[in-house]
Amino acid sequence: MAEPVQFEVTIPSDTIRGHEVQEKILELLEEYSFPEKDLFGIKLALEEAIVNAIKHGNGMDPSKSVRISCHLTEEKLSVTIEDEGDGFAPEDVPDPTEDDNIDKPSGRGLMLMRAFMNLIQYNERGNRLTMEKRRSPD
């Protein structure tokens, strides 16, 4: 039985640093032998969530940071990502699959996170996201 792992990092609004955290989490998931199909979705969800925090949350402001905490057990990954922005209301994001929106180039990140993770939850202000993914059966 692998022991649960927990860590927390604070990074500047820099997507390269975001990718480093993403890689670290994925390495841990591989150590815990999460199945390939889970890794693809988790990587995509982490990418979307971290880029959202840096770009839309912090507006790429280098003086603002993003706090990422990760908790991993053999059964489940939980990640919390908090930016220093004003937040947003997820329910106000238009559905990108509606006919009127299908050819608009933005608005799909949130949808992909919801599709690939088991839980996507924002705090009331909308600047802190918690997401969870349970290990799929082999």
Place this chain on the structure above:
Amino acid sequence: MSAGQRRLDIEQIGEVTVAKFIDKKILDENNIQVIGNQLFGLVEEDGRKKIVLDFTAVEYLSSAALGKLITMDKKVKAASGKLRLCSIRPDIYEVFAITRLNKLFDIKDDQEAALAGF
């Protein structure tokens, strides 16, 4: 915007331009910007009208990359051209299916199918 590193392998087959992505991961914002500009250049600078985008090499792409593909589709349509996508692996196809972009784009299994009847 500097031309940056070449991100697409371009091959002309008859009237059709096949643009193959070189990157395995189309994620990074700067990378996506460069790829987008090179794609748009095919239509806006080179005046190419029949374009196939080949995804054989691509293992990951983000919603920002999807955004560039949508803009590319619009530019090709505005120039009265046609765009097809091909050789998309199942994981990536799922991303298109979830976002219903498999309905917006003309997606073929492989390059041969994409070139047929183009």
